[in-house]
Amino acid sequence: MKCPLKKSTTTDDGQTTVPDDPHLLPGLPNHLSQLILSTVRPSLLSAVCRRWRHLIYTPHFPPFLSLYATVANNDTSHLSDSVDFFTFDPISATWHPLPPPTTVPPLRLLHRHPSFISRTLSVQSVTVSGCLVVIAATGNNFLPALSHPLVFDPLTGDWCVGPPLNDPRRWCAAGCFRDTVYVASGVGAHYRGDVARRVEKWDVKKSRIGNKLSDLRDEWRWEEVAGLKDGRFSREAVEAVGYKGKICMVNVKGNNAGKEGAVYHIEKNRWEKMPPGMVAGWNGAVAVAAEEEAEVMYVVDEEKGGVRKYDDESDCWHEVIQGSELLKGAEQMAVGGGKICVVAGGGARITVVDVVAEPVRMWVVDPPRPESEVISVHILRRPCKGL
Secondary structure, X not given: OOOOOOXXXXXXXXXXXXOOOOOOOOOOOHHHHHHHHOOOOHHHHHHHOHHHHHHOOOOXXXXXXXXXXXXXXOOOOOOOOOEEEEEEEOOOOEEEEOOOOOOOOOOOOEOOEOOEOOOOOOOEEEEEOOEEEEEEOEOOOOOEOOOXXXXXXXXXXXXXXXXXXXXXXXXXXXXXXXXXXXXXXXEOOXXXXXXXXXXXXXXXXXXXXXXXXXXXHHHOOOEEEOOOOOOHHHOOOEEEXXXXXXXXXXXXXXXXXXXXXXXXXXXXXXXXXXXXXHHHHOOEEEEEEEEOOEEEEEEEEOOOXXXXXXXXXXXXXXXXXXXXXXXXXXXXXXXXXXXXXXXXXXXXXXXXEEOOOOOOEEEEEOOOOOOEEEEEEEEEEOOOOOO
């Protein structure tokens, strides 16, 4: 199909706009054409002509899903601002840096340190209510770096700070269910038993007015919920996965003999033992996707590189993809838009698995910089401004 071309313009906020003439679709006004074309996959529109490719980057087109990555510099002598945030545009196949968070003093998050070459320092983040939320990290003084969560909203293209944490911490359990963030256990400046057992939640939805985060900070707060019975989840960074009204997590990664699981029942506000089948198969990165109004929990086996999904009725895991070298060593993953994105190879690659395609397709996305190490990935709509 042919499409007439006309040079686009750029507004003061950096957004690309499409002139009113000629028409996007012959015989139709552009506002109706935009409604029709918005139902077509952006990758298909981009392949047709330049005018339609310009359209998908304008405010008239729904923001498509993009890959976000937390990235560390592999140079252990580089300590200042060693962790950065990027977004990957799947249409142009290019990385773009997010604007750095504005904090006083300037934000410095460490992932590695020359004094502890074999030890990685976690940077924990979650995706909730359409935003990227950085929960916990280590500063250059080896103390918790964040007194407040950092929130990046793709709609505004800006960072803001969330409500103050009652106890800033590192190596905690962090996760979300729908619009609520949960933080459990962890270590502050020093180990404290009460902090290691404490569990708190923040309902981000209450912080929104319409589609944007509210500036009414008085409405932003953490609420304490039922605590853990002990501090065994403070040993390392733990992914807390929201699944069918519950928060699920294990205390260590991989096939560890000391692995234990716990499940927080949100409605009942109580902790339960994790089903034995779930904890036995939890041997790698885990994430949950919504598929046809049903929640599906996936795990990537860090040793064999296979992908399985959990069946809560039979308490067992079913194979989705056989073992792949590209998925071995899986450290963290995100699921969305029919794709599974896995950080593997020591953070040297991001493997994307299209679980909707038949047969299943798989490809690799390189990090933003050759010398960088990917810590985590998330799937969110592309930033609407500033990039």
